[in-house]
Amino acid sequence: MKIFLIGYMGCGKSTKAKQLAHRLDCPVIDLDAEIVNKSGKTIAEFFEAYGESGFRTYESEMLKTFDYPSTSVVATGGGLPCFFDNMEWMNLNGQTVYLQMEPAALVSRLHNRQKRPLIKDLDDEQLLEFIKVKLKERDPFYTKAKLIVDAFDLDAEKLEEAISRNS
Ligand SMILES: Nc1ncnc2c1ncn2[C@@H]1O[C@H](COP(=O)(O)OP(=O)(O)O)[C@@H](O)[C@H]1O
Numbered sequence: 579m580k581i582f583l584i585g586y587m588g589c590g591k592s593t594k595a596k597q598l599a600h601r602l603d604c605p606v607i608d609l610d611a612e613i614v615n616k617s618g619k620t621i622a623e624f625f626e627a628y629g630e631s632g633f634r635t636y637e638s639e640m641l642k643t644f645d646y647p648s649t650s651v652v653a654t655g656g657g658l659p660c661f662f663d664n665m666e667w668m669n670l671n672g673q674t675v676y677l678q679m680e681p682a683a684l685v686s687r688l689h690n691r692q693k694r695p696l697i698k699d700l701d702d703e704q705l706l707e708f709i710k711v712k713l714k715e716r717d718p719f720y721t722k723a724k725l726i727v728d729a730f731d732l733d734a735e736k737l738e739e740a741i742s743r744n745s
Pocket residue numbers: 585586587588589590591592593594653656687688731732
C-alpha cells in the first residue's frame with residue numbers, strides 16, 4: 579500500500595513520513611526531494627527558473643511517474659493535491675491522509691521560510707493572513723483525503739494506528 583501524506587506547508591508531512599516509514603519498515607519518498615534530485619535545482623531555484631506553473635507541471639508528472647515500491651510512505655508538497663487531478667490520482671492509487679492543522683499552529687512551525695518560495699518574504703503576521711486565505715482555497719482538495727487526522731501533537735504511533743483502523 580502507498581500512503582500519501584497531504585496538508586499545508588509546515589503540518590509535518592516530511593517529518594511524519596520518515597517516522598511512519600521507520601515504524602512500518604518501508605521506504606519513504608519525499609516528492610519535493612525527488613524533484614530536487616531529478617531536476618538538479620532546489621525548490622526555490624525551480625520556482626525562480628520556471629515559475630509556479632512550471633513547478634506544478636513537473637510535480638504532477640513526478641507524482642504520477644515515480645516508480646513507487648509496493649509499500650511506501652509518500653510525503654507530498656503542500657500544494658500538490660490542489661492542481662490537475664492529483665488528488666483523484668492519489669485516492670485511486672493509495673491511502674490519502676490529510677494532516678490537518680490550524681493556521682496559527684502552522685505559522686509557529688514555519689520558521690525557516692527560505693526553502694519555501696511562496697512564503698519566503700512574509701513576516702509572521704502576513705504569513706498568518708496568507709495561510710488563512712490559502713487554507714480556505716485548499717481545504718476542499720485536502721478534505722477529499724480518505725483519512726483526516728489532527729496533526730497538532732500527532733506522534734507517529736497514533737498516525738499508524740489511525741491508518742490501520744481506516745484501511
Ligand atoms: N511534531 C512536531 N512538533 C514540532 N515541530 C515539528 C513537528 N513535526 C515537524 N515539526 C517541524 O515543523 C517544520 C515543518 O515540518 P515538515 O515536516 O518539513 O512539514 P511539511 O513537509 O508538511 O512542510 C520543521 O521545522 C519540523 O522540524
